[in-house]
Amino acid sequence: MIALVALIASCGGSSRDVALAKTARYKGDKLALFKATKDVTEAKQQVESSDETSLTIVTKGRWFTPEGLVSNWKPGDQINGKDRLDDHSLNVQLIVSLLPDGDSWVVHVEPKYLEFRQGKPNLDPLKPTDPAIPGWAQGKVDQLAFEIYNALKPYEVKTLPGAAPPPATAPAAPAPAPGSGAEPPPAAPST
Numbered sequence: 070m071i072a073l074v075a076l077i078a079s080c081g082g083s084s085r086d087v088a089l090a091k092t093a094r095y096k097g098d099k100l101a102l103f104k105a106t107k108d109v110t111e112a113k114q115q116v117e118s119s120d121e122t123s124l125t126i127v128t129k130g131r132w133f134t135p136e137g138l139v140s141n142w143k144p145g146d147q148i149n150g151k152d153r154l155d156d157h158s159l160n161v162q163l164i165v166s167l168l169p170d171g172d173s174w175v176v177h178v179e180p181k182y183l184e185f186r187q188g189k190p191n192l193d194p195l196k197p198t199d200p201a202i203p204g205w206a207q208g209k210v211d212q213l214a215f216e217i218y219n220a221l222k223p224y225e226v227k228t229l230p231g232a233a234p235p236p237a238t239a240p241a242a243p244a245p246a247p248g249s250g251a252e253p254p255p256a257a258p259s260t
Contacts, residue, residue, distance in 0.1 A: 082211075082215040082218075086215060086218075087211045087214060087215050089218065090176075090211075090214045090215045090217070090218030091178075091214055092175075093175070093176070093218055093221070093225050093226075094170055094173040094174065094175055094225070094226040095173055095174045095175070095176075095221050095224040095225055095226065096172070096173050096174070096224060096226050097174075097224040099124065099167065099174060100121065101224075102167055102174055102221060102224060103121060103124050103167050105217075105220050105221055105224075106126065106165060106167055106176060106217050106220070106221070107119055107126055108220070109213075109216050109217045109220045110126050110128065110163075110165050110213065110217070112216075113212075113213055113216055114128040114129070114131075114163060114213065115128060115129040115131070116128055116129065117129040117130075117162075123166075124166060124167035124168070125164065125165070125166045125167075126164070126165040126166075127162065127163075127164050127165075128162055128163040128164075128165075129162070130160045130161065130162035130181070130183065131160065131161055131162075132154065132158055132159070132160050132185075133158060133159050133160075133161060133205075133206070134155050134158055135155055135156070135157040135158060135159070135203070136205075137203065137205035137206070137208075140154065140155075140158060154185045155185075156185070156186060156187040157184060157185070157186065158184070158185040159182055159183070159184055159185075159195075159202075159203075159206055160182070160183040160184075160185070160192065161180060161181075161182060161206055161209055162180070162181040162182075162183075163178055163179070163180055163181075163209070163210065163213060164178070164179045164180075164181065165177070165178050165179075165213070165217070166179070173226050174224075176214065176217050176218070176221070178210050178213050178214045178217070179197065179210075180197050180206070180207075180209070180210045181194070182194065182195040182196075182197070182199070182202060182206065183195070184201075197210075
């Protein structure tokens, strides 16, 4: 039983941990942050492209069965003239971006989904918010975001739980010295 709990815990973070991962802010050299992000992404996904200028990593799309199992299907794989993909199979591609946020950085993982439908000549692009997307597909996004968060923890900007950053205020002007001629005018008498 303990081994099962340890196995489940090692698969990724809780929903709270994933939420923290998606909202974390980091400080440090942007190229060091990008390299750490890229290293994690390459360890978990096959990278199609990586650009240090735009601080963006694009993973190679990967096919999954409707149940979330990896499919080894490649274009042209057919049996008796029919595709070997199951109806409603999904191609999942992830775009990982390091984005500026004031004087810190955030990591954004955006999915691109393509759905295969038997009898349709084209793949259907699905929006990340489409209710037809199964939970396991969103889990791919959450898992990568959590893994990157763990790698970037040394760079994380720590804040108190539930505390908002203090608002920026202008420093108060010093009071003028008496007799300097900079005193405020006397208040008008009330009538």
